[in-house]
Amino acid sequence: MAFSASGLPFDDIRNLFDEMPGPDEHAAEDIREREAQLTKPAGSLGQLESLAEWMGTWQGRSRPTVTRPLIAVFAASHGIAARGVSAFPPEVTHQMVQNFASGGAAVNQLCTTYELGLKVFELALDYPTGDIVETDAMDEKGCAATIAYGMEAISGGIDLVGLGEMGIGNTAVAAAIFHALYGGEAADWVGRGTGVDDAGLTRKAEAVAAAVGRIGSTRDPLEILRRLGGREIAAMVGTIIAGRMERVPVIVDGFVTTAAAAIVHAMRPDAIDHCLFAHCSAEAAHGAVLQRLGRKPLLDLGLRLGEGTGAAIAASIVRAAVATHAGMATFGDAGVAEKGSEPRPPTTH
């Protein structure tokens, strides 16, 4: 990842947007051409066909691969959690990171089942970001460093990355980002997260309203990220940008992960064209956010756990799409008659 040494850290990140590679139309054309020869009616594999083309387009390969897929889970602590905006106490973030390490969480089972790599990145868990009702989550240097840290997640020959997160309080932070980006009322963007009760939901909406009120008319997406947090969202912004620069397609998971995609989208809408949205979260506002981004998710399984669980399932479907495209016989190879051929009497053997 080439950083310019221009001065302000955020400028380094903004400059990357001018160097982003676009879609590889040559690869896409090769894929469409092969697709048309495979032993099936044209278009009959639906989204499996579009996923294969999307992978090739952003990997820049006529034969896309899913050889080293990774689910990258970013964990962070949030000062706002102390306000009782979550159904779970803040120490659960630490405890769940231990649970990831010992293989006991949902995402562990999914990665084992689907043979996906799994890495958990801890972001200074013992030092929660500031309570965003009162203070900024990060300073510019810290935010830029966290974005840069997230860029490293795809090192080592990863060819597909799914994003996941863990951080008690982070659906409140994500809701604050959406509220700051898209306006409306705080209550429009706030949901029950891990299952907060009615009183908690009210506290959550009030905290989100206060945090967004505090940052006033801030419109710069990186400034919104810096002031509202959290570190896992900043790191995922980095992974999304690095995925684009290094031609590693990215699978966005649920509500919190989408906040990272929304920051990148607000900086430049086509900068998330290499991202697939895995699923529509059961968290209430996710559908509205996806609509703002103009994206239809692959799955709708009622998930609202985070951890990259939806991204893992989607990754397995992307792998199947790529394997189907690569492995199927063509009409010529298999001696199968094409559409519109004249009927012949059935072979007798």
Next chain:
Amino acid sequence: MAFSASGLPFDDIRNLFDEMPGPDEHAAEDIREREAQLTKPAGSLGQLESLAEWMGTWQGRSRPTVTRPLIAVFAASHGIAARGVSAFPPEVTHQMVQNFASGGAAVNQLCTTYELGLKVFELALDYPTGDIVETDAMDEKGCAATIAYGMEAISGGIDLVGLGEMGIGNTAVAAAIFHALYGGEAADWVGRGTGVDDAGLTRKAEAVAAAVGRIGSTRDPLEILRRLGGREIAAMVGTIIAGRMERVPVIVDGFVTTAAAAIVHAMRPDAIDHCLFAHCSAEAAHGAVLQRLGRKPLLDLGLRLGEGTGAAIAASIVRAAVATHAGMATFGDAGVAEKGSEPRPPTTH
């Protein structure tokens, strides 16, 4: 499979409906109890949770398994295909069976990717069923024998079966079954199948209308099956019934496979409670049929290939659901605080 020796073949099959095991509520209760202890917010795995419970309920196991999953693809030839109701000539059925055998079809790639067993059952391909515009597809003995043949698909310790089919002309046959079962106009149930053109679509609707007109007021579901065909649909009826009797949950694929489920459903609506509907096919009428069956499919990926492709993807999600339920740590195991616990200061280490 215990057949009674009562006389008429269809009676043997009807008698099985009186012996069908119901849901195992004890297993379901065990699964819900364990689910509540797993390290995640209650309900946050959405359909993965309900799939685990569904598997246990119909396998009759508190810890459901997906150890020997099978995609069973049934191939058959149809006299109606000679009427030009398909975009492809009839010999493609033979050729695709060869393609399955040599590993070149879409379903082969999916079964390899997801480590699912795959068996292809050929149903007298050289002897197409009669042209149903003019004559019945099968006699009672032949239809019952084909159903019995389909029952054997789950032998050998299979613990999850996904249904698939191949047969040029069989979306016309499936449309005829739906038209006979549910009324309306032939055009309501007819779609483009493998991609038939406008003229072909008109021929297809006319043929379906004529076939259903020919069988008049036939209302018995097994008689509708016998008179309209096809053999792959009869065999899948057998697999669905056997799955229920032997506690092997069944995944129904797309439009044609759903015709088999619709026959069983018409015999007794709760006799398909052990069936999961994998996906909503892009074949136009599939959504309307699923609505008649009162079922919501797991996926919506725009597939319309058949072969069990949607069932294979769904099977991989069922496997993940079962693995997640079995493998996750409980709150107690992992030392994770439960919902509503009092916050403590973050651990420092």
